[in-house]
Amino acid sequence: MGKVKKATKKYNQKHLKGELERRYKHKKVQQQYKKRELAKRRKGDVEGEDDGTEPFTGIEEVDDLADFAGSSIKGVDDDLSRFMQADPENEDSSGSDSEDNTAALLGDSDDEAEDSSDDDAGVDDGKEESDDSDSSLGGKDAGDSDDEETVFKKELKAMKEKDPAFFQFMEKNDPGSLKILEQDSDEEASDGEDAEMDEDKMEGEEGEEEEAESPGMTEVTAKLLGDWERAIKRDHSLRALKKLLLAFYAASHMDSENGGSEDSSYRIQGMRSFNKTVSTAIRVVPKALEHHAPVVGGRVDRKSKQWSVVQALIKSYLTSLLELQGQMSDAAMIQYLLKECERMVPYFACFVRYTRELVKGLLRQFGSASADDGVRIMALLVLRQLVAVSPAEIVDMALKGLYLTYVRSSNVKNMASLTTIQLMRNCGVELYGNDAQASYQHAFVYIRQLAIHLRNSMQLRSKESFRAIYNWQFVNSLDFWTEVLATYCGDRAEEKPELCSTLESLVYPLTQIILGVACLVPTAKYFPLRLRCLGLLLRLSSATGVYIPVLPMIIEVLESPEFLGRRPVKSTLKPLALDVHLKAPAEYEHTRVYLEAVLECVFGLLADAVASQSVRIAFPEWTVPVALQLRRWRKRIGKSWVRFSKQLQGLLDKIDQTSQLVQQHRNNVEFGPANLGAANRFMNTMHPDNTPIGVYATSLRSVRAQQRATLLKAEMEA
Known part of the structure; x- marks a missing residue:
């Protein structure tokens, strides 16, 4: 070898x-x-096989409610349109996050503390940009530098084995660059804890021997998981916790499109190993995180020294949990993971x-x-708990996303879908009761949008x-806000x-708005929609105590030409359930089967409307016009509808x-008509359902509920 130049x-x-x-x-950047x-490219190929539409994430905004019916409406206010089309929650997630997770866990504790402190400052300041710029585990720079250091080693x-001469040359001329081989790649998370260092050295000997046997990834076994679990429970070892999180990360990303498990140092073989890894992580990690970053008053103390150390570990666990939740299809497993997310809500809020x-x-x-x-x-339940501890932007995102998710899923096809929509509506109403100001803002915007259409x-x-109006999405939107205000x-x-x-x-x-929708097309074909709107008005009136004149519109249905001006067509069709229809099917129009279903609904609404006012001091005078019109209708066409004529007579008797x-209660009062306060308190000790007409209306509601249950059971068995 010749002389080396200066x-x-x-x-x-x-x-x-x-x-x-x-x-x-x-080289790493290119990879x-x-x-x-x-x-x-893989993602584009998968999406190309679908119908060409983007998968719904639950947050994207709709242009307007007219699109639900496949039509566009002109004349919408520009400011409102811009507001409704705005979608600040959309966020482009990078595929490099999964690589940074593993890199941060493999990195030095000093690097973790430095990067996590920077990220924590960004969160405390409330800036989204600083939080988004961080990688999912301790910062992108930290992950890249750790990977470069590993590759360099x-x-x-390899150079020492293949080219010993050049390695000797490096030892003589640049010994500083070879000192990296003498450093321990797994340093302690906290340099100030001498006892922790000694403990980690003792427990890591067995694991290092196993890892040294294979230059590639280490296979996760039950024995390895047991050793980590004992070390975490007994000594609160951060090193064992890191290794368990890396294994959990590899398990959760086995089927990931990004292939994040390839960057992990652990390999999961078989479903048995996968189940064991997931169950061990979910059972052990939350308790370990609670020890190092305790939750006080529903929030995590982020000012402690341990927070900067375990912040990267928390991010790794949350990332794996979210990835695993998105991959599962079994209902029991999804509920299990959602319960775990509920336990981790204080950490998510950070x-x-x-x-x-x-x-x-x-x-x-x-x-x-x-x-x-x-x-x-x-x-x-998880969403409600998350909203309670999250900032205003997350609350707005949750309320907006839940309402739009409900609207998109509110197309009624049968009794089963109607039951599901009812459950979703009740859930949405429950969430809108957490924040008064945010709920009012969203309700105002969406109710105004309905009014514009x-x-x-x-x-x-x-x-x-x-x-654009007579479709299930619009009608169920009215139902949603009616339930919110009535509740x-x-x-x-x-x-x-x-x-x-x-x-x-x-x-x-x-x-x-509901009155306008009910009267928009006043034809017999749309009696189901009109009766549904009248039911919403009755629900709103009886709950809030606001008087809404519904009885004239109900009587108007009875006096339509379908009952008074023409003879119904006989038909052998099966009974029609009006709950799952907004308009009468073509084969049911003008048939006796359809009109009988309408009459059953009308008499139920009549009973509910009269019962809601049955404890008012002016009830006897208020029912005089109604009773006269019903008796006149019974006298004119009662012979054609014998069964309903008897039912109508029962209703009149209860009135x-x-x-x-x-009248009996009114004979004992000692105040005059000018005393409105005393008049409003009249019979306030008696509930409307306990009056004779109230008991009658309750029995009719019970019969309708049994009929719906029977139809639902028949659909499930079919």
Whole structure:
């Protein structure tokens, strides 16, 4: 070997190490870029096999409700349209996060503390940009530098074996660049804890021997999981916790499109090993995190010294949990993972980025067509707990996403889908009771949007504009907001007076919208939709105590030409369930089967409407016009509808009995008509359901509920 030039020696001492590091870094960037491009191509191929539409994430906004019916409405306010189309929650997730997770866990504890402290400062400041710029485990730079260091060590070892002469040359001329081989790649997470260092050295000997046997990934076995679990429980070892999280990360990313498990140092073989790894991690990790980062008052103390150490571990566990939840299809397993997410809500609340991903996953489970009722209820419980501890932006995201998920899933096809929509509506109403200000803002915007579409339809008077109103999405939106206002301004007003006082101003505009929808197309074909709107008005009136004149519209249905002007067509069709129809099917129009279903619904609404006012002091006088019109209708066409004529006579008898009851109480009063306060308190000790007409209305509701249950059972058995 010839004499080395002085310039070569100087270059080797000052620039060789930096040049090698630069080349390895460039190589690593190229590898990551190729992986991302490959993942994008795979994802594009999978999406190309679908119908061409983007998968629903639960957060994307709709242009307007007219799109639900396949038509567009002109004249919508520009400001409102821009507001409704805005979607600030969409976030582009990079495929490199999975690589950074593993890199951060393999990195030094000093690097973790430095990167996690920077990320923690970004979270405390409330800036989304700082949180998004961080990798999912301790920062992107930390992960890249750790990977470069590992590759550099492997290259130096390979050079020592293949080219010993050049290695001796490096030892003589640049011994500083070879000192990295003498460093321990698994340093302690906390340099100040001498006892922890000694303990980790003792427990790590066995694991290091096993890992040294294979230069590649280590296979996760039951014995290895048992050793980690004992070390975590007995000594609260951070090293064992890191290894368990790496194994859990590899298990959760086995089927990932990004191929994140390839970067892990552990390999999962078989379903048995997968189940054992997942169950061990879910059982052990939360308790270990609770020890190092305790939850006080529902929130994590992020000012402690341990927080900077375990922050990367928490991110790794949350990432694996979210990835695993998105892959599962079994309902029992999904509920199990959602319960685990509920336990980890205080830790999710520490990171805005992971909170967003959790909200998206919960909404996806909530609106999934294949999800059962248990999954939807569990998703709501997690979402409600998350909203209680999250900032305003997450609350807005959850409320907006849940309502839009409900609207997209509200197309009624049969009794089973109607039951599912009812459950989703109840869940949404429950979530809207957490934040009064946010609930009012969303309710105001969406109710105003419904009013705009109704106004445009009334002005255009075309089939397309009518179709934008007469569809299940629009009607179920009215049902949703009716239930929200009836619940928090009536049934539960005393529990949440602030929410009641905030939302009660929306009762009047919603009532006007429902009245406009009911009268938009007043033909017999749309009797099911009209009767449904009248039911919403009765629900709103009876719950809030606001008087809404519904009886004239019910009587108008009875006096339509379908009953008074023409003879119904005889038919052998099966009975029609009006609950799952907005308009009469073509084969049912003008038939006796259809009109009998309408009469049953009308008499039920009549009983409910009269019963809601049965404790009013003016009830006897208020029912006089109604009783006269019903008796006139019974006299004119009662012979054609014998069964309903008898039912109508029973209704009139109950009205007379209730009038006599109110007269008896009214004879004992000692105040005049001018005392409105005393008049409003009249018979306030008696519930409307306990009056004769109230008992009658309750029995009719029970019969209708049994009929719906029978239809649902028949559909499930078919």
